[in-house]
Amino acid sequence: MTGTPGAAAEPFGIRLRRAMDTRGPLCVGIDPHASLLAEWGLDDDVAGLERFTRTVVESLADRVAVFKPQAAFFERFGSRGLAVLEHAIADARAAGALVLTDAKRGDIGSTMAAYADAFLTPGSPLCSDAVTLSPYLGFGSLRPALDAARRHGGGVFVLALTSNPEGAEVQRATAADGRPVAQVILDRLAEENRGAGVLGSFGAVVGATLAETGVDLATGGPLLAPGLGAQGARAADLPRLFGAALPRVLPSVSRGVLRRGPSADGLRRAVREETERLAAVLPGPVRAPGEPGERVSER
Numbered sequence: 001m002t003g004t005p006g007a008a009a010e011p012f013g014i015r016l017r018r019a020m021d022t023r024g025p026l027c028v029g030i031d032p033h034a035s036l037l038a039e040w041g042l043d044d045d046v047a048g049l050e051r052f053t054r055t056v057v058e059s060l061a062d063r064v065a066v067f068k069p070q071a072a073f074f075e076r077f078g079s080r081g082l083a084v085l086e087h088a089i090a091d092a093r094a095a096g097a098l099v100l101t102d103a104k105r106g107d108i109g110s111t112m113a114a115y116a117d118a119f120l121t122p123g124s125p126l127c128s129d130a131v132t133l134s135p136y137l138g139f140g141s142l143r144p145a146l147d148a149a150r151r152h153g154g155g156v157f158v159l160a161l162t163s164n165p166e167g168a169e170v171q172r173a174t175a176a177d178g179r180p181v182a183q184v185i186l187d188r189l190a191e192e193n194r195g196a197g198v199l200g201s202f203g204a205v206v207g208a209t210l211a212e213t214g215v216d217l218a219t220g221g222p223l224l225a226p227g228l229g230a231q232g233a234r235a236a237d238l239p240r241l242f243g244a245a246l247p248r249v250l251p252s253v254s255r256g257v258l259r260r261g262p263s264a265d266g267l268r269r270a271v272r273e274e275t276e277r278l279a280a281v282l283p284g285p286v287r288a289p290g291e292p293g294e295r296v297s298e299r
């Protein structure tokens with residue numbers, strides 16, 4: 001994390017709120033698909049990956065609130081791909097953008113501690129402002145990452161209702177106490193965010209593609225909403241889907257922007273257009289968690 005060594009790090013939720021308020025609410029995914037490398041006239045190799053990633057970061061790092069590199073597209077090139085990811089994280093953060101690494105990690109607690117070291121601990125080559133986590137080994141198994149995020153001013157985004165249709169069979173299943181599994185995750189996040197103030201650091205992933213959420217989204221933390229663009233969701237869908245939680249939504253788009261490269265102008269125009277569509281539907285500053293009107297009563 002950035003900041004003076006030894007000083008208490010500013011919480012991720014506060015940094016995210018500020019970034020969204022000053023740079024616009026958009027999260028841009030860095031997903032170097034082989035097909036996109038080809039569209040950009042690049043080879044499907046480490047040099048192509050490096051060029052693609054550097055172009056995205058250099059073109060957009062001064063204007064987007066959050067970059068979301070998808071770890072899988074870097075991991076497919078092994079250690080040299082991970083080196084590209086490390087540089088992208090460092091360069092984006094140095095330019096003032098927040099970096100949410102989409103790694104979707106989840107494991108038993110002792111292994112989660114190593115993931116927390118990798119993605120949330122200052123000094124680690126992959127240290128990011130936030131990381132995505134999968135809770136399907138039990139929310140409690142994420143504790144080492146939650147604690148590291150709290151300690152170092154980082155954030156996490158835990159899968160709750162993902163944007164793909166297959167997610168429903170697990171996420172909408174009924175838990176032992178009768179709640180949908182997704183609601184259990186959201187309620188646990190609300191506990192983590194209690195007392196956080198303007199925006200908590202413990203976020204959920206709730207796809208923008210869903211027809212309805214059917215859950216209570218009052219977590220007090222950010223809601224990463226992937227699915228804009230290539231997966232079919234539109235900015236205009238967000239108010240209906242998120243209701244009173246709308247101020248906490250961080251909409252995310254990858255291919256919808258990346259397809260507009262390789263020119264910096266094309267990428268910037270894509271971001272400007274998406275931001276304008278979002279500005280037309282998103283409200284002003286977020287309300288504090290627990291304020292009247294914050295709870296979404298779709299259940």
Ligand SMILES: O=c1ccn([C@@H]2O[C@H](COP(=O)(O)O)[C@@H](O)[C@H]2O)c(=O)[nH]1
Pocket residue numbers: 029031070102161162163164205206207226227228229230231252253254255256
């Ligand atoms: O529910 C989820 C969680 C994560 N993702 C990731 O977001 C991007 C979406 O890319 P697009 O090109 O905008 O479709 C990708 O990295 C996914 O792994 C998601 O789509 N849905």
